[in-house]
Amino acid sequence: MNIELDGISLIKAGESESGRQMEVRSVSNISTSDSRSIVEHKVPGMEGSVFQNLGRAAVRISFDGAFQGKNAKSLLEAIRSKFKQGTALPFTSDVSGSADVTKVIIEDLKIQDVAGIQGKYSYSIILREYKEPPPEPTTPPSQDDQAEEWAEKKAEEIADSINVVAGRVLDPDGNPKKGAGVLLKSDDGEYNAETDEEGKYRFENMPPGKYMITVNAEGYEGLERELTVGKKEKEGT
Incomplete structure (x- = not known):
């Protein structure tokens, strides 16, 4: 030694x-x-969270x-x-x-x-x-328009690192629902998952964009939620 x-x-x-x-x-x-540093982001209206990995x-x-x-x-x-x-x-x-x-x-x-x-x-x-500190970030230009563009770009880079969708499915009595099918759908494709014994599901490495999520279980018929993963779409696009 x-x-x-x-x-x-x-x-x-x-x-x-x-x-x-x-x-x-x-x-x-x-x-x-x-x-490892993990930040949890709550998804409004859903029993689930999006997790962001901030590194070791x-x-x-x-x-x-x-x-x-x-x-x-x-x-x-x-x-x-x-x-x-x-x-x-x-x-x-x-x-x-x-x-x-x-x-x-x-x-x-x-x-x-x-x-x-x-x-x-x-x-x-x-x-x-001890780790050497990262280099000083690029100072945004003094012009207001360029500074705003720089800030938006940095915000989008942070949003793009959030690529996990997780949640939980419960039956009408509030108990975990095992084996319930969960469908995550976007314009680019569909993703399927199944809940575990605790009623939990998880999608990882999701491409940025808007998704519709549905659950194939009793009490969830006709229910559909919209959520955004990563970069938000700009108005008019």
Whole structure:
């Protein structure tokens, strides 16, 4: 196993020529955490939502460690100094879940002097993955018409990323309806789905446009709803 923080190896064992152990660096209780940011958009008049994927959140890495030897105190002081600076640090590791993380910020650091053992210190650390900020967005032109066109284009790009239609079908008593057919129809084609045991259905990767949705189940006869996925149609088109 290998873990390095800004060139400091956190796992190491050194011995003198006589075989006596001179320096020990170790880590334990390694934990990594990943998450994804999802925004839910309610569909008016329907039991369903449209979900927008905003990407993966920064990886969180935590572990306990110990330094023992004549350089133990100075190593921990160096790490503490980097924590106080609050800057991004180079990071390398072959631990599962963090091997692709190359830069981190020290989010939390706790240090303890181990009583009864000279030159031994333990610590707990939490690292947060650091990503370079995206480039500055293009500033819209100062002219009002061009600025409005720029803003509309950005809004359409965001709308185009919403491409999931999901909902739920209930029977007249309010219980989930399993196996109900759901039809999503547009000028370009038709899409079919069937509800699961919880009465839920889901359409993914839908092309932008207007759709009519109908449900083949008791209590839904003759009911039809219109919804828009992605880019909205402009007036007069």
